[in-house]
Amino acid sequence: MVITVSFVVLFGLVLFFLLRSKELGGGAxxxxxxxxxxxxxxxxxxxINQLTESLIQAVSQL
Structure with a gap:
C-alpha cells in the first residue's frame, strides 16, 4: 500500500507539471x-467510480 500511494503521488506530480508546462506528448x-x-x-x-456513475446517470436524464 505504501508503494502504491507513493507512485500515485509521483505520477500525479509529474502529470501536473507536464500539463502546466504544456508538454503533452507520449510521455504525458x-x-x-x-x-x-x-x-x-x-x-x-x-x-471516483461512484462519482462517475452519478455523472453518467445525471447526463442521461437530461
Whole structure:
C-alpha cells in the first residue's frame, strides 16, 4: 500500500507539471495512464467510480 500511494503521488506530480508546462506528448500519455493505474488500486477508486456513475446517470436524464 505504501508503494502504491507513493507512485500515485509521483505520477500525479509529474502529470501536473507536464500539463502546466504544456508538454503533452507520449510521455504525458504514459504518465496519465500510470497515474490512473496506480490511483485505481488505492482507496480513492470507489468514490471516483461512484462519482462517475452519478455523472453518467445525471447526463442521461437530461
Amino acid at each position: 500519455a504514459f504518465t496519465a495512464a500510470g497515474f490512473g493505474f496506480f490511483l485505481a488500486s488505492t482507496g480513492a477508486a470507489k468514490p
